[in-house]
Each structure stands twice: as structure tokens, then as C-alpha cells.
Amino acid sequence: MRYVVSVSHESERAAIIEVGLRLYQKGLVTATEGNISMRVAGGHLVTASGVSKGSMTPEHVIFVDHEGRGTPGGLAVSTEDPMHLAIYRRRPDVQAVVHAHPPAATAFSVAHMPVDPWILAEAVVLLGRVPLTRYAMPGTVELANIVTEGLGKGSAALLANHGAITVGATLTQAHHRMETLEHVARVAVMARLLGGARELSSSDVDRLLGSTSGPYRWPR
Numbered sequence: 001m002r003y004v005v006s007v008s009h010e011s012e013r014a015a016i017i018e019v020g021l022r023l024y025q026k027g028l029v030t031a032t033e034g035n036i037s038m039r040v041a042g043g044h045l046v047t048a049s050g051v052s053k054g055s056m057t058p059e060h061v062i063f064v065d066h067e068g069r070g071t072p073g074g075l076a077v078s079t080e081d082p083m084h085l086a087i088y089r090r091r092p093d094v095q096a097v098v099h100a101h102p103p104a105a106t107a108f109s110v111a112h113m114p115v116d117p118w119i120l121a122e123a124v125v126l127l128g129r130v131p132l133t134r135y136a137m138p139g140t141v142e143l144a145n146i147v148t149e150g151l152g153k154g155s156a157a158l159l160a161n162h163g164a165i166t167v168g169a170t171l172t173q174a175h176h177r178m179e180t181l182e183h184v185a186r187v188a189v190m191a192r193l194l195g196g197a198r199e200l201s202s203s204d205v206d207r208l209l210g211s212t213s214g215p216y217r218w219p220r
């Protein structure tokens with residue numbers, strides 16, 4: 001047997017595989033880009049290195065302990081796992097992390113322009129301010145520290161000349177935030193062609209943030 005497949009975390013692995021497929025089908029990752037993780041008892045589950053997110057199987061989701069150690073004899077974990085580990089260490093509220101290279105959001109990161117979430121209600125509620133973190137070599141602890149620092153208490157961040165990261169209280173929430181980030185980035189680019197987006201008023205933003213229900217409010 002080439003690698004050890006743990007039978008534990010069956011439903012969590014299935015959920016990560018499903019999110020990977022949806023990211024791939026929507027074009028938010030291509031080739032073997034992107035990585036997805038979920039906090040579990042004793043550590044986290046993360047996608048393996050060098051695998052297409054559109055064709056993952058349970059052995060492509062690897063358990064990593066609190067020290068960042070993968071499963072002995074298993075596949076190599078994502079090269080960006082230090083970023084996931086650093087976020088879990090700093091943010092006890094975060095239960096899942098999604099890293100992708102969505103084209104429109106990545107265009108903002110390449111242009112070193114922040115995405116303005118204050119133009120769409122769902123972006124206000126699901127994302128809030130999206131910081132742009134400075135470039136560092138992918139897969140390094142330096143990048144992990146820069147992104148974790150830049151993300152702060154937020155829900156999403158752009159990684160300069162690289163892509164985007166979202167976090168959530170659930171895997172679904174982190175995934176939805178990535179979809180919303182790409183959606184608002186696309187809308188912002190299109191609005192520029194039409195002369196520029198108009199932001200929501202501060203009272204409309206306050207009303208969105210203050211409401212406990214509504215179409216874009218995450219169920220609690």
C-alpha cells in the first residue's frame with residue numbers, strides 16, 4: 001500500500017472534496033492550485049500537494065497535528081499548509097480556511113488594488129473589509145506570517161501577486177466567502193467599464209451590519 005488512508009473524519013473529508021470540486025468547476029482554481037482545510041480535534045485536515053481540486057479522493061485530504069506534522073507515510077501536505085496552521089493558531093474562531101486563485105480577485109491582487117466590498121450587500125455582510133497583504137514567496141513561513149497578520153480578525157484577504165484567502169466558522173462559510181469575493185471583484189471590474197461603482201451609503205452599510213436577518217445574513 002503506497003499511503004496510509006485514515007478512515008477517520010469521513011464526512012469532513014467528503015465536505016473538503018466537495019468544496020474542491022466546486023472551486024474547480026467555477027474556475028476559482030486551475031491545474032493543482034489552491035488548498036482547503038478544516039479544523040478537527042488534535043489538528044486540522046488539509047488537501048495534499050500537487051492534486052487537482054476537481055478530482056480529489058479521501059486520501060488527498062491529510063490530517064496535520066498542532067505541530068504541523070502530516071501523516072507518516074502519507075502524501076505530502078499542501079505547500080501552503082504553514083498558512084493554514086498559522087491562521088488556526090492565531091484565530092480560535094476559525095474552523096476552515098480556503099485559499100484559491102480566482103481570476104478577478106487575483107487581478108486586484110496583481111494590480112495591488114484592494115477590492116471594495118461596500119458596493120454589494122452580500123460582500124458587506126459576508127466579507128467586510130478585505131486587506132491586501134504584501135507579496136512573499138508561496139509556500140514559505142514568511143508568507144504564512146504576512147497573511148495571518150494581514151488578515152487579522154477579518155474574513156478574507158488578497159495576497160499580492162498571488163490570490164486570495166477566506167476563513168469561516170464553517171467550511172461552507174469559508175467557501176461562500178471565496179465565491180462572494182470573486183463575485184464582487186468581477187462586478188467591480190465591470191462597473192469600472194461603466195464609469196465606476198457607487199458605494200452603498202454608510203447608513204445602508206450600518207443597516208446591513210446591524211440586521212440579524214436578511215437574504216445575505218449567515219444563519220447562526
Ligand SMILES: [Zn+2]
Nearest residue numbers: 034138162163
Ligand atoms: Zn496559492
